Amino acid sequence: MGRWQPNARGRLEQAALDLFGERGFEQTTAAQIAERAGLTERTFFRHYGDKREVLFSGARELEEAFVTTLADTPETAAPMEAMASALETIAAFFLDSHEFARRRHAVITANAELRERELIKLASLAAALAATLRRRGVKDPAASLAAEAGMAVFKIGFERWVGGTGERTLADHLRESLAELRAITAGA
Amino acid sequence: MGRWQPNARGRLEQAALDLFGERGFEQTTAAQIAERAGLTERTFFRHYGDKREVLFSGARELEEAFVTTLADTPETAAPMEAMASALETIAAFFLDSHEFARRRHAVITANAELRERELIKLASLAAALAATLRRRGVKDPAASLAAEAGMAVFKIGFERWVGGTGERTLADHLRESLAELRAITAGA
DNA sequence: GAATCGATGTCAGTTGCTGACATCAACCGT
DNA sequence: ACGGTTGATGTCAGCAACTGACATCGATTC
Incomplete structure (x- = not known):
């Protein structure tokens, strides 16, 4: 078993789509997406150049x-x-x-x-x-x-x-x- | 004569085009554009919804x-x-x-x-x-x-x-x- | 088993942008 | 002429997007 949960990108994308759908794109912060995916904001921005790119x-x-x-x-x-x-x-x-x-x-x-x-x-x-x-x-x-x-x-x-x-x-x-x-x- | 120089938008647009041309869009801050136009950053954002819109x-x-x-x-x-x-x-x-x-x-x-x-x-x-x-x-x-x-x-x-x-x-x-x-x- | 690697975390900082409130010349009505 | 209103601007505080520098520590490699 690895040190981290697998498929970080998949979790981030799922969390982002859900949150954007629930409360809208602007009302969702990158930190919230990362948190729901069990990661930190900094890691979010390592995977995606900006908040929009996750989609x-x-x-x-x-x-x-x-x-x-x-x-x-x-x-x-x-x-x-x-x-x-x-x-x-x-x-x-x-x-x-x-x-x-x-x-x-x-x-x-x-x-x-x-x-x-x-x-x-x-x-x-x-x-x-x-x-x-x-x-x-x-x-x-x-x-x-x-x-x-x-x-x-x-x-x-x-x-x-x-x-x-x-x-x-x-x-x-x-x-x-x-x-x-x-x-x-x-x-x- | 008014309290302010006329044509604030014109000055902002000219300053923005010049600065973007000189040092690039990302290397130019909204405050710098406003300063060259003799205004403040806050006023810039009253005229344009975001930095790009000035163009x-x-x-x-x-x-x-x-x-x-x-x-x-x-x-x-x-x-x-x-x-x-x-x-x-x-x-x-x-x-x-x-x-x-x-x-x-x-x-x-x-x-x-x-x-x-x-x-x-x-x-x-x-x-x-x-x-x-x-x-x-x-x-x-x-x-x-x-x-x-x-x-x-x-x-x-x-x-x-x-x-x-x-x-x-x-x-x-x-x-x-x-x-x-x-x-x-x-x-x- | 030591060295290295790679995905992640921590932290501090810059910039884009916003809300709340102040200022003061110009204008308007009386 | 004078008091009130308006509108473009300024000041200040603050959030969120994004970034650079450095630390961590399982996994991999030699």
Whole structure:
């Protein structure tokens, strides 16, 4: 048996989500989160660069998976075809997490600072996707725009999925949003 | 003559942009900005909700102008036609401000917290535009997607304009980005 | 079994930000 | 002309986010 309880990060993230849900993000101090997890405030800040980051540990994995998937699509696919394929694959990661995503999303949308953090994670993801497209030979501004368009589809589709009952899958919502974007931009 | 020097906000914004440029955002304290403007830290926080906000006073006006312009396009225009027209009009606001925009953008891109703030301003703008489109009878998710697509075009076009020499106008870059988005999303 | 390591704890300090209250020129009504 | 009100600012005390320096002590390594 180790000197400390295992899975410190997991305990911190669970405690944070619970406390933010109970009394709100601003009304919760880092010391309170740490205390509920059986740790100290200083340890909290060793695991997370700031108080908000405790809700975004999954972002790195999502970005990696997204980039890998996009990079693995056939070179022959047009930029938005590749994005569509990547979106399809990524949606599978969220198949069993509707309830968790719902709780987390409720906390985030209730606070402006957390929305800011969410947006910069999406922007970072868009930048990584644009770089991947460029590596596939797509020129700018096409690469950046395809990445931003993909993020717009992901954002809107995700919001509608998380705001729904969970009966329709995320992949479903993403396909619908992409089709809608195509219809809208189809003008002369 | 008043009891105080006039244009406190203007002095604070100028001092902030200068100091952030000289020594960086994090290395500048709110008290230092206030001091250079001949005011106190407390007064700084009366004018701006937080330290970052001093760089974003123009966002409200931009959003208002954007929304007004979009609302004033003929009801017959399709969503992206209306967005394109609004982008065109908004570009005129930036005709003589390339140098200022360049300095400000350099400061913002150099700091993650400032990039976060910029992103949430754009998100707020997108939400306002989506609401305006809905008021024109556009359904969701089309309204949200058109707004997000418009913001993507604005973002990419603005970045390319601000990173250029200023010879090509912002309107120019926006038209190019929009055309590129249309080309990309035109797939089956 | 000694040396090292790594996750955690302790403590003191800086900065962002806020509430409560004071000041005093300008303005307003009589 | 004069008393009251207003509004932008100043002063001060305090909390919470975050950081650097150093200590602790099981576990691991040689």
